[in-house]
Amino acid sequence: MTYIFLDEIQKVKDFEKAVDSLFVKEKTDLYMTGSNACMLSGDLATFLTGRYVEISMLPFSFKEYVSVTGLRKEEAFSEYMQSGGLPYIAVMDRTDEKVDMYLEGIYHTVLIRDIEDRQVRKERETGKRKITDIALLKTIARYLASVIGSPVSIKSVTDYLISSGRKISPNTVNDYMEALAEAFIFYPVERFDIVGKQLLKVNKKMYMVDLGLRSHILPRGHYDLGFSIENIVFFELQRRGNKVTVGKLGTTEVDFVTQKQGVVSYYQVTADMAAQETFEREMRPLRNIRDNYEKTVLTLDRFSLGNYEGIKVVNVIDWLLDMG
Numbered sequence: 476m477t478y479i480f481l482d483e484i485q486k487v488k489d490f491e492k493a494v495d496s497l498f499v500k501e502k503t504d505l506y507m508t509g510s511n512a513c514m515l516s517g518d519l520a521t522f523l524t525g526r527y528v529e530i531s532m533l534p535f536s537f538k539e540y541v542s543v544t545g546l547r548k549e550e551a552f553s554e555y556m557q558s559g560g561l562p563y564i565a566v567m568d569r570t571d572e573k574v575d576m577y578l579e580g581i582y583h584t585v586l587i588r589d590i591e592d593r594q595v596r597k598e599r600e601t602g603k604r605k606i607t608d609i610a611l612l613k614t615i616a617r618y619l620a621s622v623i624g625s626p627v628s629i630k631s632v633t634d635y636l637i638s639s640g641r642k643i644s645p646n647t648v649n650d651y652m653e654a655l656a657e658a659f660i661f662y663p664v665e666r667f668d669i670v671g672k673q674l675l676k677v678n679k680k681m682y683m684v685d686l687g688l689r690s691h692i693l694p695r696g697h698y699d700l701g702f703s704i705e706n707i708v709f710f711e712l713q714r715r716g717n718k719v720t721v722g723k724l725g726t727t728e729v730d731f732v733t734q735k736q737g738v739v740s741y742y743q744v745t746a747d748m749a750a751q752e753t754f755e756r757e758m759r760p761l762r763n764i765r766d767n768y769e770k771t772v773l774t775l776d777r778f779s780l781g782n783y784e785g786i787k788v789v790n791v792i793d794w795l796l797d798m799g
Contacts, residue, residue, distance in 0.1 A: 477500075477502060477504070478503075479497060479503060479504070479506065481506070481507045484507050533560075533713070535561070535562055536710075537551070537707065538796050540554075540555050548792055552795075555686070558686075559686045559688060564687060578687050579691065582691060586609075590606060590654050590655075590658050594654075605654070612651055615636075615651050615652065618632060619652070620692055621693060623680075623689070624705045627681055629645045631678075632652065660683065661684070662681070662709075662710075663679045663680070664679055664681070664682060664709065664719060664721055665721070666679065666721045666722075667720035669723065669729065669732065670724065679721075680721050682706050682709045682710065686703055686707065689706075700775075701744065701745055705730060708730075708742065708744050709731065717740075718735070719732070720732045720733075722760075724764065727760040729761065730742055739768040740768055740770075741770045742771050743761060743771070743773070744773050744774075745772065746776075748772065748779040754779060757772050762784070762786070770787070771787045771789055771794075772786065772787070773789055775790070
């Protein structure tokens with residue numbers, strides 16, 4: 476058997492034809508890596524239809540981070556929230572200065588070099604280049620990082636930029652947001668009408684691939700514990716093989732609706748459930764869902780854990796470690 480490994484192959488002109496010619500050889504096992512979402516679009520997908528398996532890679536899960544660092548789970552979670560789960564961070568000497576320097580290098584590489592490479596390829600294929608202003612790209616990335624967990628639209632981002640004194644069109648904003656998603660920096664999540672059983676076209680949510688990168692680009696005073704936990708839970712649900720959407724139920728919202736092999740589950744995420752008002756706010760949407768699928772609230776709070784009329788309240792750290 477001959478094994479062929481092609482790293483970042485999308486940078487090579489007409490690589491699709493070369494890959495197809497190698498793929499048809501007998502006793503050949505072919506592996507390709509790429510760092511943007513469009514690698515298997517266009518000609519390559521046509522050549523390899525039904526003959527490939529795509530494996531998406533993410534930074535370390537919390538469980539992996541604990542395993543590598545050997546830290547106690549509460550200490551590890553605090554670090555994971557701040558520094559993120561990029562593999563090298565888990566094994567390095569994690570001083571604030573060294574972590575920040577490493578994250579700066581990663582962010583600069585992905586945001587500038589990878590997106591620039593993608594734009595060069597697009598320009599070669601179509602004669603057009605949509606992303607020309609890296610400063611604008613960074614501004615949009617910073618804004619999206621600051622509104623994680625909140626509904627966002629092309630219009631809301633455009634309005635923010637205009638209010639900051641920048642003249643810009645919604646089409647341009649859309650191009651830049653698509654570039655950030657293609658580079659796997661942000662993952663858009665559609666909203667799902669639980670009663671109507673259909674996807675909604677407006678106000679998606681955007682989650683950032685790594686909280687360390689988010690901490691790096693946001694001002695140090697920016698603090699939103701609940702939304703940060705929500706970001707971690709989203710990617711954990713992805714890792715566990717779920718199709719994930721944000722649930723809409725009348726005027727209320729369910730943080731995540733998942734589907735896996737035909738089975739639906741509902742999740743609420745909150746930092747703390749101790750206050751009666753917060754408890755009722757998080758439980759109300761789940762109580763109003765008229766089906767018998769599993770409903771779970773994930774929280775850092777350990778005082779309100781239990782089963783409330785079929786709705787489970789689980790500690791999020793234990794759930795991430797498969798102890799929930």
